[in-house]
Amino acid sequence: MAKVTLKDLSHSYLKTQSSDADWAIRGVNIDWNDGGAYALLGPSGCGKTTLLNIISGLITPTKGDILFDDKVVSGLNPVERNIAQIFQFPVIYDTMTVYDNLAFPLRNRKIPEEEIKAKVHEIAEMLELSSTLNNRASGLTADGKQKISLGRGLVRSDVNAIMFDEPLTVIDPHLKWILRSKLKELHQKINRTMIYVTHDQTEALTFADQVVVMHEGQIVQTGTPVDLFEKPKHTFVGYFIGSPGMNVLPCQINGSDVIVNGKKIETHQQVKKNNFSKTEVGVRPEFISFSNDGIPVKVLSVSNTGRHKIVDTESESGKIKMIAKSNENIPSGSAFLKFKKEYTYTYGDSWIIE
């Protein structure tokens, strides 16, 4: 068990780098506290898997350091770092039984056979694999195989962290939910640092206490699911999390006034400086309501999801989505929108203006 720290970490798959786009990961600084459940969330190709492989030691980063409990481990191989990793699709040793699969990492570490037996049975019990211990692993279903991959990580009693790289990709939807709650339960039981990589916001938000959002090789925000929803620090977090995502509208900043479509609006923060090339206002559809005065829009369409209505409107500076109660009357044609002040933020060059 350990605290994992990443310090000024950058990685590129190219030999020489000329622009930001050449870096798979750039300038990552983060602490993963001991025993925490983290999700690493981001779209495909944002550098999540690279970051994970750097922590486990499968990739050596171009720049920066990895520390376990304040000890630099950058030069160590995966075995020495003692981490467990579960991959996108189940990795099992086809010719071995379930028992031999689970015992494999221990046998490689020359642990006495009685100790292995006790440990394997304990883990099999925990993962509900006991009844299949003597079967050939290749005969199991996808979720059974994924449990074996997980089990091979758990049998080592001293792993520093367990990492999941989109582990539910090949699992049937109805089993996904079960396996996910199993993971959550497991985390509470064994209390190890777990890092869970995914591009699915539901998986991330339900699994983790802390969600780390990545975008184009950078960490854009770390926080609880509520933080990410209520106060996105980057416009990307705004529209990647939530359904539908945050509305982002261009705005002008005049002194301390924020102006959208020629209308002054009130935002959460006091804007002091203004030296950005691009300024925007972000507000989630949940925090918009119809009013008698505000941003003038044209109502385009209404779709009813049952729980609420999603209203598409168009203003001078772009489309705005809003969420209304399912019994609310939606005006047709022209209307005015009001943004809730506490949840309306201004962004400079995509980052929140503090």
Add this chain to the structure above:
Amino acid sequence: MNKTVNQKAWFFVIPVFVLVAFNAIIPLMTVVNYAFQETFGNNVFMWEGTRWFKQIMLSERFHASLGRQFLFTFIILFIQIPLGIAIALTMPKEGLGVPVCLVLMSMPLLIPWNVVGAMWNIFALPDIGFLGHSLNALGFDYNFTQQIGDAWFTTILMDVWHWTSLVVLLSYAGLRSIQPAYYQAAEIDGASRWAVFTKIELPKMKKVLTIAILLRFMDSFMIYTEPFVLTGGGPGNATAFLSIDLVKMALGQFDLGPAAAMSLIYFFIVLLVCWVFYTLMMRNEEKS
């Protein structure tokens, strides 16, 4: 689900049927025809029953060439399969080395078989050939045209040179299809290089290796052109493998009946060995 009954669709099968008939069924049936009869030409045939089969099965000459054939096939499989896997494992996985290696590996496979035989014949000639002359210069008493051991050595070396590439290419394809996650997981599990080979690579290569072994078995069991050009079956009958012996009997001695019977026995041996081997290799596959 209701199937539409349309017997006219059988017409579409006719072209394939005709093709198969001309290139397989008719020639095979001709051989069967010869195997049970005696002929003196002019299309006159006399019924002989199973006489030719009995004669072949009891013939020492057939036993000897069958024995040579099995020995040859086992030796080349024993060399080519492990060697092929070993070469595939050491081939580069990315970069310019990949196409270079693949092209180099394919070269021997592209050379016509009689050219291979002729090449090796000249290459191995004891007085002027590079191999033969060098071996003699190094003090070995080497002469593949006169010494049985040297003839076998040269034939096997030629076959290894000609066909190991096939095993390499198949193994390489099998290795490349293994997802990197398997290697990463093994690295995290602390597996040794040997464990990675026996627990991941070999099981994942099982299917391509089955194909490689089958192809190499069949081809080497039916080998004709290369040893015919290289040694002509000699010295004596030392390298007269089944097909060389068969051609001698059919075209040299014009014993059409016994030769036809021998062809059929030969054919059934190949079929039987392939079937047994394939069934054994795949018996666990169907369960899972």
